[in-house]
Amino acid sequence: MRKLLIVLLALCAGSSYGQSVVKGTVKDQENNLVPGVSVMLGKGKNTITNGSGQFILNDLQPGKYTIRFTFVGYEPSSRIIDLKAGETRVVDIMLTSSAEQLQSVEITGRKESGYKNTNSFIGTKTATALKDVPQSISYVTKEMMADLQVMRIGEAVKYMSGVNQFSSYDDFTIRGFRTQNNSSVQLLNGLRTITGFWKQPLTNYLERVEVIKGPAAALFGNSSPGGVINRVTKKPLKDHRQSLSFTTGSYNTFRTLADFTGPLNDSKTLLYRMNLGYENSQSFRDLQFDKNFIVAPSISFIPNDKTQVNFDMVYNRSMSRLDRGQAVFDNNDIYSTSISKSINAVNDYLNEDNLMITTSLTHKFSDKVQFNIAYLKTAWEEDLLEHRSANTYAKDSAGNNIPTLVEMQVFDRNRRVFSDNISTYFNFDVNTGAVSHKLLVGYDFAQSKTPWGGSQLTARGYRNSTNTGAGTYNAALPGQFMYETVNGVKRPVPNVPHVDLTAVSPYQLYDMSKYFYTKTAYDPALSASHGLYVQDQIKLGKFQALLGLRYDAYRDWLNYEKPTEEVVKQDAIIPRLGLVYSVTKDINVYATYSKGYNPQTSVSMTNPDAGGPFDPINSNLIEVGAKGDFFKDRLSATVSVYRIQQENMLINAQESGKPDLLREIDIESKGVELDIKGQITADWYIIMAYAYNDIPIKASERAPEVGRQSFGAPKHQGSFWTKYSFSSGVLRGIGIGAGGNFVTERFMSLNVNQVLPAYQLVNAAVYYRIDKFQIQFNLNNVMNKTHWVGGYDYLRLFPGAPRNWLTSVAYTF
Incomplete structure (x- = not known):
């Protein structure tokens, strides 16, 4: 009996000693850990990676195995292993996106x-x-x-x-x-x-x-x-991830953000994501502020591998003042006033509500046929009160500009706009011999509607001689207006007080009950478009082709919901052709041709003061380029050369006494672009962009514009950012970032003689991560450069922020 027990113990020990273990870590191409990956070794020997991207398979018998790794969004990967008795084999895998x-x-x-x-x-x-x-x-x-x-x-x-x-x-x-x-x-x-x-x-x-x-x-x-x-909104993930961040910085900025995602049930067929945000900040611009509340939930239901349903909502409540920009003296000196000076009143406000709700469904009838449908409802509402410039300088009694005074007007407005978009299409994967086809057949409907109820009160101009109303000042009819003498200058009395650009403290509450107003109702409006389209992505060896064709029917209701209602129709056939050739596994070259159009709305087409009717805007694109992936697919680069032609673009004619008059111009845009994004190493991130754009006005009734770069368009523009994180040594957890952007000079849109100067900005950042905490400090416009991001003329300039900082603490769990 004793001998039998010894034999049995020896056999058990031998069996235990012979059992083996396979463990490892799964990462993606950017060296990030990938949780939730299915790891399959055979019947009863399957697992998934944990939150740290790790897996372990215990109690394996010695022998030869094929271990497979699968996860949605990545190419399947497999590894053949030959386990020895008692061995612990480490298998680390990198998955490639697919x-x-x-x-x-x-x-x-x-x-x-x-x-x-x-x-x-x-x-x-x-x-x-x-x-x-x-x-x-x-x-x-x-x-x-x-x-x-x-x-x-x-x-x-x-x-x-x-x-x-x-x-x-x-x-x-x-x-x-x-x-x-x-x-x-x-x-x-x-x-x-x-x-x-x-x-x-x-x-x-x-x-x-x-x-x-x-x-x-x-x-x-x-x-x-x-x-x-x-x-592209954030969507739910199959693994639990939560993050919180708190930010403060220049201009009394306070911001808190939250992002929660994960499964709602054990089978992971019901997923959720919730993004929350609150922002309260002042500005380098006087009187300006921003308060935002953001709620963005998303739910995904994936009952099986054939059907997926998603619900998305984004709600943003915004409270601020509308900044109409910086005004400078009437001497064409863009530096004559401070970039901080605004022309608002203390009692101005802009409250906006924006709601976007999306539902979508994807269903696979088979591996070759798939159906998609999505619907987006958008609701936008505006409640606005603003003191703004009347787009001119104040007048003296002779009708001459007073170069340091801005003529003002007031808008008190409320309006709403709703839009609907339905997009539905089928995908078919078809093979004809050696040629594969990815066929797309679809229909979409888009509609924008403004209901009854929008209206505006407007106060502007100069008071009449009886102080019973206001109108545009006419120096040839001096007896029709009231006058006052200020600093020895006789001038008409404004309906809304002028803003003095030399005043140290011009900001105050205005008694708006003293203004004379005109009332304007926003008539209801409706426009809609129907689109039928087909597209085929063809692949044969190293060659790929994209063929697309769309029929678009645009409808605009003139005098909507009135007895004289009329439907304005514009239809278009829109082709698209693209070719791709794979030079190597990592580099493709391509060429494309496509057409575009924009219908001119019924307002501009039938308004007698606009000078219409006008034809639709027509455009076409020719583009060639190359795209490549480098450093084991961690870094991508795109270079493109293009030419875009556009006809019948409408801009304001800027003729005195005809504020609604429009005119057509033709434009051709030619340029070269370069984009580089990704990682050089696991710890070194980089992004670079450069664009050269030549877009002269080809035809115009105003001779000085012909051949000149189109308004608002820089000829050269570029940016750069890089971040390096130390993953070992005494600096482990520390990251540094640096970069910036530049823009060359741009012409103003409403004054051919005014120019926005070029600028170059430098930004920097420092990061420190310890476990699940990260502390971050960003310094923007390090050199404190005065610059303008855009503008219409020197009464409506939009300066960029001077040197400013943000610091945040984030926790991920």
């Missing part, structure tokens, strides 16, 4: 982190690697926006080639063409939306900001010929 593993709309969150983004839906409405899209697409990721502590779109786009601010509002130029939100399409997750005009969208709820360059009408309908801005 467009083919992604769904056709972004339902769940982006798995990549860092400055580089591998895939995009904006260029093709399919999950396509950016280097396979035959068109230039620039972007800025949430990681870079966090490193720079940017909170607004305008602060982010300056790190893209060919994109810069036209004013301080939601108003940009792309490749020299103005892209303002109230007249050009903007996208939220690939759907058409509105954001008002005065306030730039905030960024704390965004995964990235991206711009498809050139006309995007073949996929999205009427749009700016320069490009389209798309905001």
Whole structure:
């Protein structure tokens, strides 16, 4: 019996000794740990990586195994191992991102982190690697926006080639063409939306900001010929992640942000994400402030591998004053007043509510057929009271300008706008011999509606001789106005007091009950467009082609909801052609041709004072370029050369006594762009952008403009940012960042003789991370350069901030 026990113990010991272990860590291309990866070794021997990207498989028998790693958004990876008895094998894996593993709309969150983004839906409405899209697409990721502590779109786009601010509002130029939100399409997750005009969208709820360059009408309908801005919201993740940050800084800035995501059930079929934000800050501009409340929840339901449903909402309550810009003396000296001086009154305010709700569904009928539908509802409301310039200087009794006094007017306005966008399409994967096709067939509907109820009170001009009203001053009819003598100068009495640009303290509460007002009602308005489109992405060996065609039907209701209502119709056929050739595994060259159009609204087409009717704006793009991935796919680069032609663009004719008169001009934009983004090493991040843009006005009734660079468009523009983090040694946890941007001079849009000077800015940052805490300090405009980000004329200049700082503490758990 004793001998039998000894034998049994020996056998058990031998069996225990023979069992083996496999463990390891899974990372992505940017050296980030990847939790939630499925690790499969066989029946009953499967696991997933934990929150630190680690896995372990115990109690394995010796032998030969194939271990597989799979995760949505990444190429599957496998490793063959031959385990010895009692061995502990370490298997570390790096997963490569894959467009083919992604769904056709972004339902769940982006798995990549860092400055580089591998895939995009904006260029093709399919999950396509950016280097396979035959068109230039620039972007800025949430990681870079966090490193720079940017909170607004305008602060982010300056790190893209060919994109810069036209004013301080939601108003940009792309490749020299103005892209303002109230007249050009903007996208939220690939759907058409509105954001008002005065306030730039905030960024704390965004995964990235991206711009498809050139006309995007073949996929999205009427749009700016320069490009389209798309905001991609953060989506739920399958693993728990939470973060909190608190920021303070110059101009009494206080900001707190929160981001929570993870599964709502054990099966991880129901995911959530909640982004919250509060901002309260003053400004270097007198009387200016911003208060923002942001709530952005997102829910994803993924019952199986065929069906995915998503709900997104973004609500932003904004309270501020509307800044109409800096005014300078009437001597063309842009430095004659301080950049801090505004022309607001203390009782001014701007309150805005912006609500965007999106629902989307993706369903796979098979591996070859997929259906997508999404709906976006946007509601925007404005409650505004402002003292602003009347876009001219005050007048003396002879009608001459008083160079240090700004003539003022008051707007008291309330209005609402609603928009709807439905986008639905099928994806078909088809093979015809050696040729593969990714076919897209779709329909979309977009509508914008202004209901009854919008109205405005306006006070302007000079008081009449009986002090019973006000009107435009006419020096030829002196008996019709009241007069006063100030500092020996006789001048008409203004309806709204002038702003004295020499006054040390001009800011006060005004008794607005003393003004004379005119009432204006905003009539209801309705416009809509229907689009039918087809697209085929063809691949044969190293060659790829993109063929697209869209029929767009635009409808604008003139005198909407009135007895004289009339529908104005404009239709367009819009083609798109792109070619891609893979020179190597990492480098592609491409060429593209596309057309675009923008219908002229019924107001400008039928307003007799505008000089219409006018034809639609037509444009076309020819672009060639190259895209590549380097340093083991950590770094991407795009270089492009383009030519964009635009016809029938309307601008103000600037004729005296005809404020509504418009005129057409033709423009051709030519340029070169370079974008570099990503990592050189696991610890060294970099982004570079440069654009050369030549966009002379080709035809105009005003001879001095012909051949001159188009207004608001710099000829040269560029940016640079780099961040290095120490991962070992005595400096472990410390990171440093530095960069900046430059813009060459720009012509003003409303005065051909006025110019915005060039500027160069330098920014810097220091980071310290310990465990789950990070402390960050950013110093912007290190050299304290006086500069202007945009402007219309020298009565409406938009200066950039002088030297300023932000510091934040963030905790991730």
